[in-house]
Amino acid sequence: MSKLKQLLEAVGQEFPDDRLTYQKSVPTFHPENAREAAGLFRLANKCGVGMFITGFGNNVDPVGESFAGMISVRTDRLNRLIEVAPEDFFAVVGGGYPLRELNLNLAEHRLYLPHSDLPYVGSVGGAVATGLSATLFDHLLPIRKYVIKAEIVMPTGEIITPGSVCFKSVSGYDIVKIFSPSWGLFGLLVSVTFRVMPDSARVEYATMVQNAIDREAFLGSLDEANGDIDAVYSRKIRSKFDPDGVLPIV
Numbered sequence: 001m002s003k004l005k006q007l008l009e010a011v012g013q014e015f016p017d018d019r020l021t022y023q024k025s026v027p028t029f030h031p032e033n034a035r036e037a038a039g040l041f042r043l044a045n046k047c048g049v050g051m052f053i054t055g056f057g058n059n060v061d062p063v064g065e066s067f068a069g070m071i072s073v074r075t076d077r078l079n080r081l082i083e084v085a086p087e088d089f090f091a092v093v094g095g096g097y098p099l100r101e102l103n104l105n106l107a108e109h110r111l112y113l114p115h116s117d118l119p120y121v122g123s124v125g126g127a128v129a130t131g132l133s134a135t136l137f138d139h140l141l142p143i144r145k146y147v148i149k150a151e152i153v154m155p156t157g158e159i160i161t162p163g164s165v166c167f168k169s170v171s172g173y174d175i176v177k178i179f180s181p182s183w184g185l186f187g188l189l190v191s192v193t194f195r196v197m198p199d200s201a202r203v204e205y206a207t208m209v210q211n212a213i214d215r216e217a218f219l220g221s222l223d224e225a226n227g228d229i230d231a232v233y234s235r236k237i238r239s240k241f242d243p244d245g246v247l248p249i250v
């Protein structure tokens with residue numbers, strides 16, 4: 001029996017029927033929470049099957065030869081606005097939530113997230129994973145700056161929640177920032193907590209312009225031939241996070 005068939009059989013036994021669909025013939029898993037995604041990731045490790053994480057997938061749609069033998073993990077059911085804390089200036093959203101809708105909901109609390117006003121028609125998880133960024137007064141303004149915490153399913157199937165909602169949290173490296181950008185190769189962003197600001201600040205971001213998204217720059221840092229110290233560390237992180245290679249570069 002093929003590895004993928006073995007995995008699909010195990011998925012059928014472990015999860016309710018509607019979690020698995022076939023999108024243009026590619027088996028696609030729709031987790032409803034971190035626990036379900038973690039269960040799939042553990043099975044993928046056990047069966048040796050590669051996975052591809054997808055949000056809205058308008059540009060990278062997991063179809064065709066390169067995805068043969070793989071399973072796609074789609075975030076369409078992780079699409080809730082989970083919490084808005086106006087007094088503590090943070091908002092928690094599912095990885096499959098549309099980024100552009102966030103400000104519509106934050107408005108009733110008189111709050112605002114700059115990147116939700118950009119013309120990025122994708123999910124919160126996709127925006128963080130692709131390292132969405134803007135330019136404001138000649139300065140780079142990455143979405144990462146506002147990511148203060150996340151719930152992540154690691155490639156091995158562990159669930160981690162790096163970061164904190166406090167105003168001062170870490171004195172060393174802020175681990176949650178590693179995931180932006182990460183292009184779906186370091187784990188699944190199930191939910192993301194953003195630092196948000198009073199909507200009176202909106203005027204300060206009026207001239208902000210979205211930057212082009214650069215996948216090649218990130219992949220270049222994972223290329224074995226790249227000897228830069230940052231690239232060496234990127235590869236080390238990836239091999240620690242995903243020792244069995246269940247989230248391959250496609």
Ligand SMILES: Cc1cc2nc3c(=O)[nH]c(=O)nc-3n(C[C@H](O)[C@H](O)[C@H](O)COP(=O)(O)OP(=O)(O)OC[C@H]3O[C@@H](n4cnc5c(N)ncnc54)[C@H](O)[C@@H]3O)c2cc1C
Binds near residue numbers: 055057129190
């Ligand atoms: C190379 C490239 C360049 C692009 N350039 C631009 C641009 O300049 N401007 C623009 O507006 N749009 C750009 N897009 C389009 C953008 O991808 C689309 O807006 C798309 O619909 C975004 O959907 P999404 O955010 O749900 O992410 P997807 O397209 O579904 O995924 C994008 C990447 O993020 C990863 N990912 C998605 N969700 C998660 C998650 N929850 N956890 C972990 N990883 C996740 C995926 O594995 C994939 O690698 C670009 C897309 C690509 C692939």
